Amino acid sequence: MEEIVRKVVARVASELSASGRLEAAGPAVGHQTKISSASVCKPAAAGGYRHGVPVGVSNRHVHLSDADLKKLFGPAYRLESYRGLSQPGEFASTAFVDIQNGDRKIERLRILGPVRKKTQVELSATDGRLLKLDLPVRTSGNTAGTPGIRMTGPSGSIELTEGCIIASRHLHLTEDDAARLGVKTNQQVSVRLSGAKSAVINEVDCRISNNYKFELHIDTDDANANLVSTGDIAEIII
């Protein structure tokens, strides 16, 4: 009996390894394989499934409240679309602001539209070092207690008391996508980024709404560290 059990254990371990389910924890292979389609959905051992998802890299940007937009651009100003973003209704506007912390400054941060309830500045850790700000990782909208910054537009300046964050890595999913992957709102998953410097990144929040388009959103630090670009296909690991 012991012999049989030992054989089964050895086989299961071997199958788990061969499936690639352990690959992130094993020796790296240095390949540059991309998954060929966003619809890939391969069964893996131990109940795991792998799902391709298009990457969207978010450069630093600002969301403004209507009140702050008026202070920075004047009372009659309306955001105009420069181009639409992948998430329906969202757009990169034609407008920019400068931000400043003491003597450290970043110029021409693009404002994304439409306006939101609260003003929020989404930066990378690299930006945080430049600005001498210790930025926390936060879900969009959750800005209580985060660092503020001075913001300047063509018609005025404001002193934000909070709002500067590193946006958490996240997936946008429709309810159908979520059902297909078996994930729930706020669940965290891991995602494999394949390239010459590959990685499995963790703490990727699942955000689910039928207004969304299926996409992985990461910041420029994650993109540059792992050499991936918008439109590449990453692999969700459930």
Added chain:
Amino acid sequence: MEEIVRKVVARVASELSASGRLEAAGPAVGHQTKISSASVCKPAAAGGYRHGVPVGVSNRHVHLSDADLKKLFGPAYRLESYRGLSQPGEFASTAFVDIQNGDRKIERLRILGPVRKKTQVELSATDGRLLKLDLPVRTSGNTAGTPGIRMTGPSGSIELTEGCIIASRHLHLTEDDAARLGVKTNQQVSVRLSGAKSAVINEVDCRISNNYKFELHIDTDDANANLVSTGDIAEIII
């Protein structure tokens, strides 16, 4: 018999999960646990071992050949140590150069000493975007066919025909460290970086010499993407 096998399979899968061996591929937990000691060496299931290693973050820098040093700083110039680096004999010098590609420029890149056989510029992908250079990931010293750049020092300028790279992620190990971990020169391993944005990074080259000090070297993009700093403890996954 089927019943017994099924139970064993379930137990092995559960043990593999509990060991954390599958953690990179499983749901992330968002913790900020650091390994408390660089000497950690825990057995894991499926034959794996985990080893803590101190992180060293490499900012962009330059290594100069003696001939290029003379052209940039004058024939009598000798590099002076600003401070010693963790690898024995290596030092950050007191000297800087500027580099320029077309209209894109990075000023005050620090020169590391001592001089080397070939001049080499180690940059991040973020730097590459700024300079409009498509940088390859290379092992230090392997610069054939890489992009060149204009370099300016206090006594002159040179046009490098090659030498700009993203240094590959790497581990410095003594022969004893390598024996303890069971790795060979040029073997690639994976390393877990723990923090608010954690990841398992792959393609980490093992470099072995008794002149080395045990350390993981990553660039500022990897450090900023995963929120780790010099002196943090990462975890080698063999």
